[in-house]
Amino acid sequence: MGKAPTIREVARRAGVSVATVSRVMNGRGSVSEKTRQTVGEAIRETGFRPNVIGRGLKTARSGTLGVLMPSLRNPIFADAVQGIERAAEAGGYRILLTSSNYLPDKEVAAIDVLLCNRVEGLVLTVADESTSQALDFLDRSHVPFVLVFNPARTADHSIVTIDNVAAARDIVGRLVRMGHRRIAMIAGDSQASDRSNLRRAGYEQALVDGGLRPSPVIEVGFDSRDLVRHCRFLLSCDPGPTALFCSTDMLAIAGIRGFAALGLRIPDDISVVGFDGIEVGECMSPSLATVVQPAEDMGMRAVEHLLERLNAGAPAKNLTLPYRLRHGESWAKPREATAPTGTPV
Amino acid sequence: MGKAPTIREVARRAGVSVATVSRVMNGRGSVSEKTRQTVGEAIRETGFRPNVIGRGLKTARSGTLGVLMPSLRNPIFADAVQGIERAAEAGGYRILLTSSNYLPDKEVAAIDVLLCNRVEGLVLTVADESTSQALDFLDRSHVPFVLVFNPARTADHSIVTIDNVAAARDIVGRLVRMGHRRIAMIAGDSQASDRSNLRRAGYEQALVDGGLRPSPVIEVGFDSRDLVRHCRFLLSCDPGPTALFCSTDMLAIAGIRGFAALGLRIPDDISVVGFDGIEVGECMSPSLATVVQPAEDMGMRAVEHLLERLNAGAPAKNLTLPYRLRHGESWAKPREATAPTGTPV
DNA sequence: CGCTAAAGTGTAAACGTTTACAAAGACAGC
DNA sequence: GCTGTCTTTGTAAACGTTTACACTTTAGCG
Structure with a gap:
């Protein structure tokens, strides 16, 4: 593992000073055409690759952005990272990726590491924005950051999100207007x-809007993949639900499976809708009716905004992107369709 | 954005030299208990965070590993990255993540950027290991790297993979032994x-093993999500297939949907099996019969091995992990079950 | 008390860049 | 030829750490 050549060796080989080599590389300052050639050759011959660590030390710019996501196992986050990476690359930045596994303690630790690495900014999703120590910590650091998926703490925070309450209310409202009167919810761990x-709040609002009495929400862990127990419970209730709303697509997919395992057909016997809009929900059969968050786009926008703040000193802003409903095949009118109590559809 | 405090300011505040502060931070060299206290306080008071760029310059160690994946949109890669991140974190390393979008040109460019960032090693998946310029490039760089998912080019390369040929042969062989005589394949872009x-080769071997004549393989792009056209084509063949093998789970899921859209029931009318073992395939209904690659584990092992090479000078090695079959619900005996020509099951 | 060894601390030189500043050369205008 | 301007180049000082080396203090021991 011979040491990598340095700018000094290139300079020696080209018979110029290191300053000149630096100028050739960065295209700053004036260099005669002849020298430029010579140096270019020397660079090629030595296989020189500028050491961005040395450069970063001098320029006080690392060229990296920190990224912190709860997990990459939920495709919604993987998609966001994909967008983040694309936009970062387009802007000439690299990303340092970490994940918290939904643990607030790890959030703080991971951010600390990123700050030691002198990331110029961060894009992150925290477990709970309102209680996050990680954000307090970050506020104090004066390193700009953009939250993705999380709601805004205050107006002077940069966030890229969708209106979770409105979206949940919207999709559940549609279930109500389809004629569903008993709509259950399975929610991921609220902690x-x-x-x-927020999605739960939207769900509850939709129920109220429809004049329905709230039903208890089942809270499960994020990595719950087997919901058959919970599905059985739901069916055992006196009037069982005719529809299920899940706080994520992964849960909704598991819910569909749970009901199918109990012999129910989707959507004939029960409707199931999700939230996130992960691609696979669209590919499966029945395709998942859900709220689509433009995750990749959100990641890109987050980075673009971050770079504006970094390079142009733009102020923080709250960016709420529009969500989309995917009218999949997993929902339908309830069999025993009764008109909703409110206004007819 | 006041400048971050440096070791010098901590030293001044604690009334000691920078060397002492450094010693306290790294626990190297001897420092009296009293000084240790004083310095610790000064660090806390100033909010000092060691600049790993400065450190890296001196120690010639960046503490980062480069990661290059084709895309994060396929959960199999996201899972691998998850494992990579976990193991890297456990080993005290950070990861610099890039993706190639399956484009060989971007592979080279991305690696170049990573090398400029002086990653100490790389974990990557290239489009095609046998033709990859990226790997030639990397070989010349003398930076250790580990391939994941790709087959081994030569024995002195580090790789972590499964036996793709054997696995494909295995799962397709089971279809044969179930009684399927006409098994189609949809494969992702071989370029x-x-x-x-490799999976195609395994598929073809399984057909030969079973005394079946090879059928043409349909090649589609990786981002193909609507396979209904291809499904229709398959059904239009004279004796249509009774089973479909797809080179990835994402394609298999789309295939299931394609057939379902044409009115077929899975697995009653046609069996569909995939390859990868992404989690969502297990959650959906019918659950996907597939070859499970331990992606997260592969990512972890890749990093563990890389760190062994880095820190203990261990030699490169080819690590072929066992795959697992998931006996999902998407396959069954063909309706018009005929015993296979070969040995009975 | 004097000697030696060990422990604690400081000094200063790296590491690979960038860049302010200085210097030198070329050239034009007088 | 002198002056001034512009272009090209070099010198050297940062940037924030680590660490070899040297120095001072302390402790132990005769």
């Missing part, structure tokens, strides 16, 4: 996700 | 994935 809470 | 080719 680990403020989104879960 | 963009050597895995696709």
Whole structure:
């Protein structure tokens, strides 16, 4: 593992000073055409690759952005990272990726590591924005950051999100207007996700809007993949639900499976809708009716905004992107369709 | 954005030299208990965070590993990255993540950027290991790297993979022994994935093993999500297939949907099996019969091995992990079950 | 008390860049 | 030829750490 050549060796080989080599590389300052050639050759001959660590030390710019996500196992986050990476690359930045596994303690630790690495900014999703120590910590650091998926704490925070309450209310409202009167909800651990809470709030509002009495919400862990127990419970209730709303697509997919395992057909016997809009929900059969968050786009926008703040000193802003409903095949009118109590559809 | 405090300011505040502060931070060299206290306080008071860029310059160690994946949109890669991140974190390393979008040109460019960032090693999946310029490039760099998912080029390369040929042969062989005589295959773009080719080879071997004549393989792009056209084509063949093998789970899921859209029931009318073992395949209904690659584990092992090479000078090695079959619900005996020509099951 | 060894601390030189500043050369205008 | 301007190049000082080396203090021991 011979040491990598340095700018000094290139300079020696080209018979110029290191300053000149630096100028050739960065295209700053004036260099005669002849020298430029010579140096270019020397660079090629030595296989020189500028050491961005040395450069970063001098320029006080690392060229990296920190990224912190709860997990990459939920495709919604993987998609966001994909967008983040694309936009970062387009802007000439690299990303340092970490994940918290939904643990607030790890959030703080991971951010600390990123700050030691002198990331110029961060893009992150925290478990719960309202209680996050990680954000307090970050506020104090004066390193700009953009939250993705999380709701806004205050107006002077940069966030890229969708209106979770409105979206949940919208999709559940449609179930109501389809004629569903008993709509259950399975929500991911509210401790680990403020989104879960917001979606629950939207769900409850939709029930109220429809004049339905709230039903209890089943809270499960994020990694729950086997919901058959919970599905059985739901069916055992006196008037069982005719529809299920899940706080994430992963849960909804598991819910469909749970009901199918109990012999129900989707959507004939029960409707199931999700939230996130992960691609696989669209590919499966029945395709999942859900709220689509433009995750990749959100990641890109987050980075673009971050770079504006970094390079142009733009102010923080709250960016709420529009969500989309995917009219999948997993929902339908309830069999014993009764008109909703409110206004007819 | 006041400048971050440096070791010098901590030293001044604690009334000691920078060397002492450094010693306290790294626990190297001897420092009296009293000084240790004083310095610790000064660090806390100033909110000092060691600049790993400065450190890296001196120690010639960046503490980062480079990661290059084709895309994060396929959960199999996201899972691998998850494992990579976990193991890297456990080993005290950070990861610099890039993706190639399956484009060989971007592979080279991305690696170049990573090398400029002086990653101490790389974990990557290239489109095609046998033709990859990226790997030639990397070989010349003398930075250790580990391939994941790709097959081994030569014995002195580090790789972590499964036996794609054997696995494909295994699962397709089971279809044969179930009684399927006409098994179609949909494969992802072979240009963009050597895995696709290996799985195809395994598929063809299984057909030969079973005394079946090879049928043409349909090649599609990786981002193909609507396979209904291809499904229709398959059904239009004179004796249509009774089973479909797809080179990835994402394709298999789309295939299930394609057939379902044409009115077929899975697995009653046609069996569909995939390859990868992404989690969502297990959650959906019918659950996907597939070859499970331990992606997260593969990512972890890759990093563990890389760190062994880095820190203990261990030699490169080829690590072929066992695959697992998931006996999902998407396959069954063909309706018009005929015993296979070969040995009975 | 004097000697030696060990422990604690400081000094200063790296590491690979960038860049302010200085210097030198070329050239034009007088 | 002198002056001034512009272009090209070099010198050297940062940037924030680590660490070899040297120095001072302390402790142990005769």
